[in-house]
Amino acid sequence: MLTISNICKSTSIRSYLLLQARHKNKIHWAKLKKKNSPKYKAMNLFDDFYGSIFGNQWESIKEGLLRRSKYAAVINNYGDPEETMEYLTNRGAHCLRNLIKVQKDFQNQYEPEPKQTEPPDHTNKLQAFAEKLHSDEISNIYPQNGNMPEKLDYSEDKLDTDKVKVKEKINVGSKTLDQSLAEAEIDTSRIIDPSLGLASEALYQFLPATKLKGMDEWIPESTHYSYYSTNTDFPLAIEPESELVYPEHLKVFTYEMHSDWDDFPEPKRCQTGVYNYYPLDCGSVLAVLALGLQAGDRVLDLCSAPGGKALIALQTLLPDIIICNDVSISRSNRTKKIFKDYLFDFETSNKWSERVMFKRVDGRVFTDDYGFDKVLVDVPCTTDRHSVNVDENNIFRPDRIKERLKIPEMQSALLTNALRLVKVGGTVVYSTCSLSPVQNDGVVHLSLKHAFESHGIVATVKDMTSSFSGFSSTLKLGAGSAAPKYGQLVLPDVAANFGPTYIAKLVRVK
Numbered sequence: 001m002l003t004i005s006n007i008c009k010s011t012s013i014r015s016y017l018l019l020q021a022r023h024k025n026k027i028h029w030a031k032l033k034k035k036n037s038p039k040y041k042a043m044n045l046f047d048d049f050y051g052s053i054f055g056n057q058w059e060s061i062k063e064g065l066l067r068r069s070k071y072a073a074v075i076n077n078y079g080d081p082e083e084t085m086e087y088l089t090n091r092g093a094h095c096l097r098n099l100i101k102v103q104k105d106f107q108n109q110y111e112p113e114p115k116q117t118e119p120p121d122h123t124n125k126l127q128a129f130a131e132k133l134h135s136d137e138i139s140n141i142y143p144q145n146g147n148m149p150e151k152l153d154y155s156e157d158k159l160d161t162d163k164v165k166v167k168e169k170i171n172v173g174s175k176t177l178d179q180s181l182a183e184a185e186i187d188t189s190r191i192i193d194p195s196l197g198l199a200s201e202a203l204y205q206f207l208p209a210t211k212l213k214g215m216d217e218w219i220p221e222s223t224h225y226s227y228y229s230t231n232t233d234f235p236l237a238i239e240p241e242s243e244l245v246y247p248e249h250l251k252v253f254t255y256e257m258h259s260d261w262d263d264f265p266e267p268k269r270c271q272t273g274v275y276n277y278y279p280l281d282c283g284s285v286l287a288v289l290a291l292g293l294q295a296g297d298r299v300l301d302l303c304s305a306p307g308g309k310a311l312i313a314l315q316t317l318l319p320d321i322i323i324c325n326d327v328s329i330s331r332s333n334r335t336k337k338i339f340k341d342y343l344f345d346f347e348t349s350n351k352w353s354e355r356v357m358f359k360r361v362d363g364r365v366f367t368d369d370y371g372f373d374k375v376l377v378d379v380p381c382t383t384d385r386h387s388v389n390v391d392e393n394n395i396f397r398p399d400r401i402k403e404r405l406k407i408p409e410m411q412s413a414l415l416t417n418a419l420r421l422v423k424v425g426g427t428v429v430y431s432t433c434s435l436s437p438v439q440n441d442g443v444v445h446l447s448l449k450h451a452f453e454s455h456g457i458v459a460t461v462k463d464m465t466s467s468f469s470g471f472s473s474t475l476k477l478g479a480g481s482a483a484p485k486y487g488q489l490v491l492p493d494v495a496a497n498f499g500p501t502y503i504a505k506l507v508r509v510k
Contacts, residue, residue, distance in 0.1 A: 038394035042387040052129050054482050064492025072282040075251035078344040079270035088253045096252040100470035122437045123230050130225040227408035228442035234452040237460045244467040247316035257495040272344045280308045283490040283501025287431040290505045293318040297373040302363040305331030307338045325359040364413040371423040379411045381432040415447035419457050428506045440502040444486045458510035461486050
């Protein structure tokens with residue numbers, strides 16, 4: 001007996017089967033959205049690019065990038081430092097200064113002197129990768145009919161003469177001119193209506209096209225990699241720096257590699273009202289240590305926000321004046337809030353207003369009449385860890401393509417200006433949170449070239465391989481195919497998941 005319930009039941013089954021058949025070979029919209037998300041696009045590009053650069057090391061680096069990052073704890077000297085250090089020690093953390101000393105003593109006693117090897121040249125790998133991208137870009141624009149050009153000419157296209165040729169070949173010798181004109185097929189679409197007059201606007205529409213429509217603002221992905229160059233037509237010297245000067249009053253705690261403890265509790269308020277320590281990536285600590293701060297230094301943090309590195313510099317108790325610059329109002333306010341949370345009596349004491357100053361200027365045009373002893377240039381970059389984990393504010397969003405591809409140009413302008421602002425004999429430290437050789441060594445090379453050609457500035461690159469070797473029990477530094485030419489690279493790793501951080505030290509000599 002056919003009942004209403006049976007009819008409904010059979011109808012629902014048929015509907016379900018129809019839906020299954022309809023979507024059998026289709027990808028669900030949620031999966032499509034995921035595959036088109038900014039972090040998915042970032043990982044696809046990194047797999048191709050970094051896979052070709054780092055080779056077999058890329059898979060372990062990638063695994064570290066996708067995991068939760070590790071932090072170090074900078075003890076606040078304006079809180080309860082002794083009590084805080086005892087608290088963290090009881091949790092299994094170690095003083096970074098002690099870890100460096102132990103590792104250095106071990107290397108001096110047991111490990112042979114490392115051989116000086118030439119850093120790998122990534123030029124060929126980058127060139128091959130850029131050419132592959134260029135070829136892919138051409139194939140995406142032109143139809144796959146075997147007539148693809150070898151290069152894209154964005155400024156002027158060839159005129160398609162097929163549309164203006166007479167379709168029939170006329171034998172002039174056998175026909176009169178009038179007969180030929182009578183038989184010729186004329187393109188009437190190009191005749192100007194007399195009612196329009198001979199205004200220039202009417203005539204322009206019949207000129208042949210010289211640009212691809214809609215391509216005026218388009219920048220090919222491959223242009224991003226053209227900023228990497230190794231052509232040396234300017235004074236370039238790389239000198240080893242064997243010793244790392246660790247400031248006496250800087251107290252940083254972290255965990256060793258493979259430690260069962262790798263996390264810090266939330267910072268707490270001290271009796272003075274400020275937080276007891278500041279958590280941040282250990283790579284940021286290395287960038288400040290590379291400055292080689294000395295008592296009385298006048299320091300510029302050119303791209304300061306959110307202010308962690310400037311706070312570390314103040315915790316050394318060495319700088320006389322530090323200027324924190326950031327063009328963004330919101331980011332500059334964020335720096336001020338951090339200083340308020342960590343520096344006792346920051347808003348009311350005159351000593352802080354005379355010692356810490358805030359500027360909101362584009363770092364590429366920042367000017368100063370006195371010059372600086374030390375300049376830190378922690379530039380905006382692709383922020384690789386953020387790019388593969390978070391979609392919000394991701395530089396790989398479709399509406400930020402041009403901004404992303406122009407990043408090396410902006411970074412080079414910032415570093416070039418920093419070299420101009422530092423005094424002769426002073427130090428500039430350039431840092432990023434990217435693995436890209438284009439944004440790292442490529443920008444350093446380009447900036448040294450521009451500084452010399454535009455301002456007559458000569459700077460020496462300091463090789464910190466030896467001075468940073470004491471960190472090998474705490475974090476992983478790039479070696480072999482992952483070793484930069486001009487700086488040091490902190491690599492993400494499951495055992496010590498800091499970075500990525502690139503650090504290059506430059507000393508102005510002229």
